[in-house]
Amino acid sequence: MRLQALFLLALALSAPAAAQSPASTRDSGDAAHLFAYWPKKGMEKRFDEGYRTHLQWHRGQRDPLVWYAWYVYDGERAGLFVDGSFGAPFAAFDHRVDPAGDGADGDRNVTPYADTAFRASYRVRRELSTGFPLEQWRPSKRVQVFHYTLHAGTRARFERALSAAHANLSKQTDAPAYTWYEKVVGGIAPEYMLMVARDGWKSYDAHSAALDELVGPDRLQDLAAAVDEVRVETWLYREDLSLIPES
The missing domain is CATH 3.30.70.100 (Alpha-Beta Plaits)
Incomplete structure (x- = not known):
């Protein structure tokens, strides 16, 4: 699966800003969505820069969902980049903020510099x-x-x-x-x-x-x-x- 498709399904999936204010999404649901990528060798810095630029697109769209980022420090997956959205209802991911625009921006700024590792969804207990x-x-x-x-x-x-x-x-x-x-x-x-x-x-x-x-x-x-x-x-x-x- 191309990374571009994941950005359409992952980073773009969020409740409409006009219908749901940022404050209303905080701890309002039990969904936890994780998406992980391997930055291509020698392109780690460019991946970070591109991902940071892509987040500005989401900020400009007033995406109401939180997006965290981590790098795995130790273990067999050391070096893996993981981003995730937590605390919103699963239903929030039935709505997207400009999927076409999100996909195009991700394709320009992120897709060339990483390979998909996995995506998974959890429910907080x-x-x-x-x-x-x-x-x-x-x-x-x-x-x-x-x-x-x-x-x-x-x-x-x-x-x-x-x-x-x-x-x-x-x-x-x-x-x-x-x-x-x-x-x-x-x-x-x-x-x-x-x-x-x-x-x-x-x-x-x-x-x-x-x-x-x-x-x-x-x-x-x-x-x-x-x-x-x-x-x-x-x-x-x-x-x-x-x-x-x-x-």
């Missing part, structure tokens, strides 16, 4: 989470991201373990925000994503985010039976490549 920085437009400087792939038929057991972890975290007043997302479409399922807000490495001294420690002994068997694979990465937030609508 509020009852399992302790905070919602991205939905509330308060991104941290970095985020520790866990990807949990489950065995078929084990969602209930996994979520029982997460409920126990939530109860234990609720007693820790100094813990960073833990936000859980369940994959809706876009790859292997069942899969859950945990995003732990981090401002620096210092926060790892007090909170490792190891789920087997958080669930407690009563739910450790549920966790072990449900999880097939865990991958963990650090994502570094790029404020200069993000768009937070003016409130």
